[in-house]
Amino acid sequence: MKAKLLLSLLATSAFVFATTVEELVQTTFEKNYTLHGLEKAINSANENIVLAKKWQNPMLSFGANDIQFDDVSKRDLEAMQAQFIGITQVIPMGNKLEYKEEIALKDKAILHFVLEDKKLELQSKIYELAASVAILEKKLELLEKYLNNINRLEQLNIALYENNQALQTQVLNSQMMYSKVNIQKIKLNTAIKNLYIRLEELTQEKIEQLSVNLEVSRKPLVINYEKHPKLQVQELLAKKALTQAKLEAENKIPDISFNIAYFQRDSKFEDYVNFSVAIPLAIYGTENSKVLVAKSKNYEELSRLEELEKQFNTQTKLLKNDFDNALASINVLETNILPLQQKVQESIELYNSLEKIKPQEAINSLNEQINFELSLYDEQLIYFQTLAKAMYYNKGVIQ
DSSP states (O other): OOOOOOOOOOTTSSSOOOHHHHHHHHHHHHHOHHHHHHHHHHHHHHHHHHHHTSOOOOEEEEEEEOOOSSOTTOOOSSTTOEEEEEEEEEEOOTTHHHHHHHHHHHHHHHHHHHHHHHHHHHHHHHHHHHHHHHHHHHHHHHHHHHHHHHHHHHHHHHHHHHTTSSOHHHHHHHHHHHHHHHHHHHHHHHHHHHHHHHHHHHHOOOOOOOOOOOOOOOOOOOOOOTTOHHHHHHHHHHHHHHHHHHHHHHTTSOOEEEEEEEEEOOTTSOOEEEEEEEOOOOOSOHHHHHHHHHHHHHHHHHHHHHHHHHHHHHHHHHHHHHHHHHHHHHHHIIIIIHHHHHHHHHHHHHHHHTTOSOHHHHHHHHHHHHHHHHHHHHHHHHHHHHHHHHHHHTTTOOO
16 A cells, blocks of 8 residues: 655744654554553553452351261250351451552553653654655655766766866766765665664554655754653652551551351250451561561662652753754755855856866866755754654653
């Protein structure tokens, strides 16, 4: 299936892709197995929340006592002989169930933010790969022009050499230059093919052609990673550990096991009921140790949150520096270097028409202009890749 992706950058927005790419992102969300697994896990988490509030199932017991070995069927020999049925129920004490429910709710919220984080990763990567393909294909077109110019230069040098107007080294140099640029073309072709493969792997879509319109905006890059899903996950892990510590402390209040049994005796004797209450004794300090472990886990997760925030802060600063550098370079190339090179080319063509300059210089000037244009695309590649990466930290938005 042939899929065309249109990426458009509007003057009022730094990085806005057309609808088709958004559709591709949505299709990826629908087909990605990891996302499906997380969605199912979230649904399962709803059941865990319900289960957290439920009591343990009661235990039903049957039995008989005072069985005589000489005749097990004799059940009227003494008053203690009876058959019984009983039920035992553990009764939770304190706020254990509330804490268990709170933990289950946090587990669901964590899964939700993990899902959102994974979506942001996929979205950012798709935009980055799509922009990379678009620019590399433009570079490939320039290299084709470059090779054509070198080929013209080579043919011209051969003709001049045959008429003793050029050295053989000029012919050899142009041939080496052609081979050198051809290697770049081969590598670029391979890079583009690999990008398509990676795009198809991410999107589960067969992409045969990628059509892109690119326009660079001069708006500054703004990244606000506050409340980012990945940070939210880490924050919830810390809160979950704290709730677990409260639950372990609550376990110092033991749950009560209540048992009641009905005893049936021979008709000569009255039936009767027994009941009992069992209370575990917290005398070995197990619960205190578990509280300390849970609190330690809370401190550990809080430290990880702080470290993650530092990483986000550092990464966004690096992205902004890369963006500013790329944008400044683009501005210099577009407003200064390329216009000046164009004037040089016009002057050379004028002198060439007046036969005041060698034709080789005109071709070399064209190649120099292509070199500057290739440099421009290199900076644009950094620009768009930076924007795509910033999209992840900025929760899918580029301001």
